[in-house]
Amino acid sequence: MKYLSVKEVAILWNTSERSVRNYCAAGRVPGAFLTGKTWNIPENAEKPERSNKSKPVPQTLLDILKEEKHSRLHGGIYHKIQIELTYNSNHIEGSRLTHDQTRYIFETNTIGVTDESVRVDDIIETSNHFRCIDEIIDSAKSQLSEKFIKHLHFILKTGTSDAKKDWFAVGDYKKLPNEVGGTETVLPENVSAEMKKLLVSYNSRENITLDDIIGFHVQFERIHPFQDGNGRVGRLIMFKECLKHNIVPFIIEDKIKMFYYRGLKEWNYEKGYLTDTCLSAQDTFKTYLDYFRIPYDK
Numbered sequence: 001m002k003y004l005s006v007k008e009v010a011i012l013w014n015t016s017e018r019s020v021r022n023y024c025a026a027g028r029v030p031g032a033f034l035t036g037k038t039w040n041i042p043e044n045a046e047k048p049e050r051s052n053k054s055k056p057v058p059q060t061l062l063d064i065l066k067e068e069k070h071s072r073l074h075g076g077i078y079h080k081i082q083i084e085l086t087y088n089s090n091h092i093e094g095s096r097l098t099h100d101q102t103r104y105i106f107e108t109n110t111i112g113v114t115d116e117s118v119r120v121d122d123i124i125e126t127s128n129h130f131r132c133i134d135e136i137i138d139s140a141k142s143q144l145s146e147k148f149i150k151h152l153h154f155i156l157k158t159g160t161s162d163a164k165k166d167w168f169a170v171g172d173y174k175k176l177p178n179e180v181g182g183t184e185t186v187l188p189e190n191v192s193a194e195m196k197k198l199l200v201s202y203n204s205r206e207n208i209t210l211d212d213i214i215g216f217h218v219q220f221e222r223i224h225p226f227q228d229g230n231g232r233v234g235r236l237i238m239f240k241e242c243l244k245h246n247i248v249p250f251i252i253e254d255k256i257k258m259f260y261y262r263g264l265k266e267w268n269y270e271k272g273y274l275t276d277t278c279l280s281a282q283d284t285f286k287t288y289l290d291y292f293r294i295p296y297d298k
Contacts, residue, residue, distance in 0.1 A: 001031075001042055001043070001044075001142060001143045001145045001147070001148075002042075002043040003040040003041060003042060003043065003147070004040075004041050004042075004043050004045075005038070005039070005041070006020045006021055006024075006038075006039050006041070008041075009041050009045070013047040015047070020039070020041070021039065023047075023048050024039045024041065026070075027066070027069070027070055027138055028048040029041060029042075029045050029048065030042070030045065030138060030139060030140065030141045030142060031045060031138070031139040031141065031142030031148075032045065032138070032139075033135060033138070033139065033148075033151055035151075040147075042142055059295075060246055061077070061243065061246075061248075061249070061289070061294055061296065062137070062140050062141075062243045062244075062246070064076075064077060064078075064294060065077065065078050065081070065137050065243070066137060066138075069134060069137055069138075074107070076292065077288060077289070077292045077294060078137075079106075080288055080292075081133065081251075081288075082106050082130055082133055083099070083102055083103045083106055084251050084253075085129075085133060085235075085236075085239065085251050086102055086106070086126055086129040086130060086133065087099050087102040087103075087254075088251055088252060088253045088254050089129065089231070089232045089235050089236075089251075089252070090102075090122070090125060090126055090129060090232065091254040092231060092252065092254050092257045092260075093231055093232060095119075095122045095125065095126070096118070096119060096122055097118070097122045097123070097126055101118075102126055105123065105126050105127060105130075106130055109127075111123055120161075121160050121161055121162075124159045124160050125156065125157075125160060128155055128156050128157070128158060128159070128160075129156060129232065131155050132152055132155050132156055132232075132233075132236050133236070133239075135151070135152060135155060136152070136236050136237075136239060136240035136243070137243070139240070140240050140243040140244045141244055143203055144199055144202065144203060144237065144240075144241070145199065146192070146195055146196065146199065149195075149225075149233065149237065150171050150172060150173075151171065152233050152236055152237075153170070153171050153172075153226050153229050153233050154170055154171025156229050156232060156233065157170045157171070157228070157229055158170060158171075162227070162228055167227075168227050168228070169226075169227065173188065173191045173192060173195075173225045173226065174188050174191065174224070174225065174226055174227040175188055175227070176188065176227065178224060178227065180221065180224055180230070181261065181265065183222075183265070185222060185223065185224035186222070186223045186224065186225070191223060191225045194223050194225075195223060195225055198216065198219050198220065198223065202216050208241065208244075208245045208247075209245075209247075210242070210247050210278070210282075211271075211275065213238050213241045213242060213245075213247070214238070214274060214275060214278055216237070216238075216241070217234050217235075217237070217238050218264060218267045218274065220234045220237065221234050221264055235252060238250075239251075246297075248282050248285055248286055248289070248296050248297070249282070249285060250278055250279075250281035250282040250284070250285045251281055251284070251285060252277070252278075252281055253281065253284070256277060256280070256281065259273070259277045260274070260277050262274075263275070263276075263277050263278075
């Protein structure tokens with residue numbers, strides 16, 4: 001996907017650069033994101049309609065998430081996803097924060113009083129993960145690209161102790177070989193080529209299914225493009241792609257992580273392990289949708 005500058009988009013839309021920036025800042029341009037102070041805008045982005053026009057009633061989960069995110073509604077499905085996805089995805093990777101601490105950080109932007117020591121990285125990565133979820137909601141309709149995937153990693157790892165290490169590339173592919181679960185992954189010098197190949201194959205499909213999204217995740221985790229943060233970025237991508245294609249998303253909970261790991265490891269021999277784990281997680285997510293009275297394809 002090619003990204004344009006504010007100036008280029010202003011010319012295309014026949015409007016001022018200030019208006020383009022305001023649209024982006026208000027979250028009205030899907031897929032637009034900041035690099036420093038510079039907006040990167042998808043070349044196929046459409047000019048938002050005037051705000052005084054009547055808005056259609058949200059029909060999809062993505063519509064509702066965007067609306068609740070924009071209004072900062074507490075207690076809705078957006079609030080639920082932020083806490084559940086962040087807590088579970090971070091806990092799978094070793095975070096020691098409790099569910100209540102995660103919720104407290106999201107709701108108050110503070111850690112609260114605790115009798116136990118808390119790792120600073122856990123707090124930073126929790127706060128960063130909330131921002132990652134906002135990013136996948138805003139960019140859900142955009143095509144997956146290396147730039148976007150690296151941007152998610154940049155958000156997740158910025159400000160952590162890893163970011164201070166010379167050999168750790170925040171927002172870029174790994175510099176050193178690494179293993180996952182005792183299994184070798186793609187060497188650093190081959191990561192870019194393998195990621196390009198994976199994205200071309202995935203993006204060329206006309207009708208993306210849940211099986212396609214899970215299959216992409218398996219290949220992404222086997223490439224293991226980053227020094228750390230691969231699991232969380234990979235699960236965020238799955239959630240984003242489900243939103244894009246109006247597929248009921250799912251959250252891999254910490255309590256089923258061993259089934260998830262087995263599914264990843266055994267994918268070549270038995271795809272059903274991971275597929276069943278994801279379908280079970282999807283059933284749990286459907287109970288959230290039922291509670292909030294959000295329609296979905298049965």
